[in-house]
Amino acid sequence: MIQFGTGGFRAIIGEDFTRSNLELLSAALAKMIKKDHLENHPVVIGYDRRFLSDLGSKWIACTLAAEGIGVHLINHDAPTPLIMFQVLQENAAYGMAVTASHNPAEYNGVKLFTSGGRDATEEVTDRVEKEISGIRPSEIRTMEYEKAVEDGLIVEIDPQNHYIDSILNVIDIEAIKKKNLKILLDPMFGVSKTTLQTILLTCRCNVEVIHDRHDTLFGGRLPAPNSSTLTHLAQMVVQNGYDLGIATDGDADRIGLIDSSGTFIHPNDILVLLYYYLHEYKGWKGAVVRSIATTHCLDRMAESFGETSYEVPVGFKHISSKMEETDALIGGESSGGLTVRGHIHGKDGVYAGSLLVEMMSVMGKSLRDILDEIHRKYGNFVMDEFDCRMTGERKEELQKLLFEEKQLPLFDLTVEKISYLDGCKVYFKNGGWIICRFSGTEPVLRIFCEMENAAEAERISRVFRDFLGL
Incomplete structure (x- = not known):
């Protein structure tokens, strides 16, 4: 049974997340690609560090290859935003991330992206489900991975440096260098370490990392950066005098923050902080898009800026679509996912973390001081x-x-x-x-x-x- 929800197809490993279902999903996507005459555009595939993610990406790739669909497979575990970035860069027909994001360890799944590097809309996922319903198991073809590579149907790629550079090109590196911030990074046993640590080290931050080994059980915790899962990060920030603690979820598209006092910064406040900073300090103008379950402080702030706050259903596909429609500056939701105009069309915890470090450096204040400034202007939420x-x-x-x-x-x-x-x-x-x-x-x-x-x-x-x- 394959059904797409707000964050793609997710299921318990061994129940609905199986090799046969991944091959069925891939066969359905291949049919859509052929019907739309997009065979000349590659499908970009990546995966996180969950159990079976690496193998799952190869099962998908081999099924697409057997149908004559070219695949560009990222040759190491990668953040979901990096995969979306590569879909955008290559003008790929589709992209796929084998991940269940922040779900418990017994889950895995697939996120589907469309041209431009955006989350697939309901219209697209409905088409996939319709194609799936018309495929018989005997119709599904696959091929050996090595043969697909030899024939050039699967090409292994590593776009990590290009992704990192795309973020370094838009943040104020010199401002961050001057502050020499001490930052503790918690990838939550996920995939953000290399990308985010490289960006922060390039900006001369003093960076330490915890929970970075490959552990498919995520240390026995939910790989979601919230107040209950980041207690260890909070304790270490205080004990060792860090200016900031940054955590990302399992596939690095969501972010969590701990301030220098060990206080968890709610994702709503992260959105508020960035909208305030981007609009008032960087001079980037535009509306804000938020999900229906996200703080209305953004509405009050937008009104004071002479901008609009748009409310959409939960699911980042709705946020990215409305952002594109309105040319909004920033969009996000209360679960810690956000993106900014000019970057990818999906949420990115690595980019968000980089911007927040820039914000602290440029404003010369702690997160708590900046939030106090905002609350004095706009009230408490x-x-x-x-x-x-x-x-x-x-x-x-x-x-x-x-x-x-x-x-x-x-x-x-x-x-x-x-x-x-x-x-x-x-x-x-x-x-x-x-x-x-x-x-x-x-x-x-x-x-x-x-x-x-x-x-x-x-x-x-x-x-x-x-x-x-x-």
Whole structure:
């Protein structure tokens, strides 16, 4: 069973993430490429450090090669943004990353990219699923990897230096050199070490790295940079006097930050920091695009800039599409993924980390001081987050309650409007909001609530949770 969610196709290894399914997916993509007469454009393939990612990339490549589709295979584990960068550089027909991003270690999957290095839209993934439904297993062809290389159908490539240079070319290296920042990098056993460490060392930062060995179990932690998974990073930042701790998720498209006091910087604040810095200090103008579950501080900031804040469903394909449509400056979501105009069309934790180091160097302030400056101008925005894993039956029950019957709790705040753009979002007159939605990558129900203080956000979230029996 192959179904695409907000972040590609993801499944438990040995259940739906299997060799036969990867070959089936590849055969379907080959059919699409031929129907669209794109055989002369390569498919760029890369992989992360998860179990079977390297082999999975070869299974995909060999199936495409058997159909006469040329493949450019990155010959080492690589960040997802690097793969997207290469799709853009080569004007490739498609790109594929074998990764399950920040999911638990028992998962793997495939992210699909289209021309220009952007996340495949729902229209594209719907086409893939339709092609899959019409393929019989006996129709799937493959070939030996060595034979495909010998015939030139698979070409191994290493675009890492070009990707690194593309970032170095747009950041203020001299400003960073003057500050000699001490930075602790946590790749979370993923793939960002070489790229991000090389960029920071080139800028003469003092860089140390933890959790960089190849461990397909990610040290027993979820490879997602959040407050609960970065406690070790936070402790080491304080104990050893680092100016900043930077973490990236398993495939390096998301970022997490720890400030010099050991405090976790929420991804919402990372977006706010960068939009403020890029617009007010670098002079890069433009709108902002955020997902429906991301801070409204961006709206207030955009309004003060004379710009627009656009709200889209969760999933970076929606963000990148709206950014392209509006020529927005920055886009992102509350899970730590963001991108900036002029770079790739997808989220990039390596580029985001580089820009944040530049920001600290140019402004000459700590992250906390910069955030305090922003809050004095735009007010406080605090988010409460709640996740609950669901059985199929429970999910179906709550979907009916929320999206068919459209029942909601009785809030003691004045409701301004309700949106069902993605999940169920309630906007309050006081500027706060709450959203309840099902994850597109895991069997999880998520509730986000943003208010001007933590106590009020937790209180309103509890009203919704009690209503749903959670």
